[in-house]
Amino acid sequence: MSALTHACCSKPPTDTQWQRKGEDRALTRKVNGEERRAYRTGPRESKRGIIAIYDIFGFHPTGIQFYDRLAMAHGGFQVSAPYLFKQIMPQSLLGNREGVMAWLSEHGDYKNTHFDEVIRAAVEDLRADGCTSISIVGQCWGTFIAIKAASEDDSPFLAAGGPHPSFTTVDSVKDIKCPLILFPSKDEQDMVPVIEAVNEKRFSIKSMQQRFDTMHHGWTSSRGDWSDPEQLQAGLEAVHLLAEFFAQAAEMCEKSE
Numbered sequence: 001m002s003a004l005t006h007a008c009c010s011k012p013p014t015d016t017q018w019q020r021k022g023e024d025r026a027l028t029r030k031v032n033g034e035e036r037r038a039y040r041t042g043p044r045e046s047k048r049g050i051i052a053i054y055d056i057f058g059f060h061p062t063g064i065q066f067y068d069r070l071a072m073a074h075g076g077f078q079v080s081a082p083y084l085f086k087q088i089m090p091q092s093l094l095g096n097r098e099g100v101m102a103w104l105s106e107h108g109d110y111k112n113t114h115f116d117e118v119i120r121a122a123v124e125d126l127r128a129d130g131c132t133s134i135s136i137v138g139q140c141w142g143t144f145i146a147i148k149a150a151s152e153d154d155s156p157f158l159a160a161g162g163p164h165p166s167f168t169t170v171d172s173v174k175d176i177k178c179p180l181i182l183f184p185s186k187d188e189q190d191m192v193p194v195i196e197a198v199n200e201k202r203f204s205i206k207s208m209q210q211r212f213d214t215m216h217h218g219w220t221s222s223r224g225d226w227s228d229p230e231q232l233q234a235g236l237e238a239v240h241l242l243a244e245f246f247a248q249a250a251e252m253c254e255k256s257e
Helices: 006-010 061-071 098-107 115-128 141-149 190-198 229-256
Strands: 025-028 037-041 050-052 079-080 133-138 157-163 182-185
Touching: 037 061, 050 061, 050 115, 050 141, 050 229, 061 079, 061 229, 079 115, 098 157, 115 133, 115 141, 133 141, 133 229, 157 229, 182 190, 182 229
Parallel strands: 050 079, 050 133, 133 157, 157 182
Antiparallel strands: 025 037, 037 079
């Protein structure tokens, strides 16, 4: 597994504001005996759902804005962003790569921290609310978790995606069960080999990457400041491309029914 980018380990979140359009809701099913929650946004009448996985700093106003705008794009999606971390990574670890990796190993393991079960519970709630097609998106480290979820043998996801992905390698997608769209920033390596590996699986729609070489790592989540017109424009482009990709996957599924 490749390491986090330097920005992940050294740059703090931005101080931005955004008025949430959605609400926190308890997941219907408890996980490991505990009640868990998710941020829910988007039109309740939509039959298309998205699971959203945040970055290592958890929920942040720019990340919430990303989810709210995604929920209203391309006809609308019901978006569910589960609360995965029980505690957020302390900013005192910034600049300490080994410390960040150790914290993630303890608090961010896909199986040991029951993230897989939380994601499944969130999927169940989207289905109960009428969603007949579901995709998944992650930001930074969240892209790695999204790919993990989309690589399960019983994965429900029609498509997966991620802006400024971390830990995303050819090996990480070897078992993925759906097409993938990635948005690397100037701080990430080229993802063409990853996309080519997924396209070898010959899914019904082609995987793709769109580089944002003027953007820094984290610009759609905790390190983003969409009061900056350039960041906002790039963010809206990422939202549009992601929604279009997920809508295309949903349309393929609807035509086959």
